[in-house]
Amino acid sequence: MGTEAGGEADEQGVVEFVVTYKEKGVVRRYHERGRFQKEQGRWYFVEGEMVTPKTEVHTAPKIGRNEPCPCGSGKKYKKCCGS
Numbered sequence: 472m473g474t475e476a477g478g479e480a481d482e483q484g485v486v487e488f489v490v491t492y493k494e495k496g497v498v499r500r501y502h503e504r505g506r507f508q509k510e511q512g513r514w515y516f517v518e519g520e521m522v523t524p525k526t527e528v529h530t531a532p533k534i535g536r537n538e539p540c541p542c543g544s545g546k547k548y549k550k551c552c553g554s
Contacts, residue, residue: 472487472502473486482509484514485504485507488502488503489501490502501521502522502524503520505519506518536553540552
């Protein structure tokens with residue numbers, strides 16, 4: 472996902488990554504930010520913390536199943552994007 476610092480001249484750095492894996496047939500994701508420290512020219516993992524997903528609040532009005540689909544297809548929402 473990204474890095475902060477961790478270049479040749481830096482002594483500390485942060486790496487953010489997402490891992491996707493399958494456990495007992497279920498696809499799962501793990502998102503972490505890990506902190507690293509350079510000692511004598513070598514990088515070492517110091518600590519990591521799990522990044523929890525942000526809660527999204529939808530502000531748009533709710534679309535009824537029998538209303539026209541907002542995608543513009545002319546179909547009812549339940550027969551188009553709502554299925």
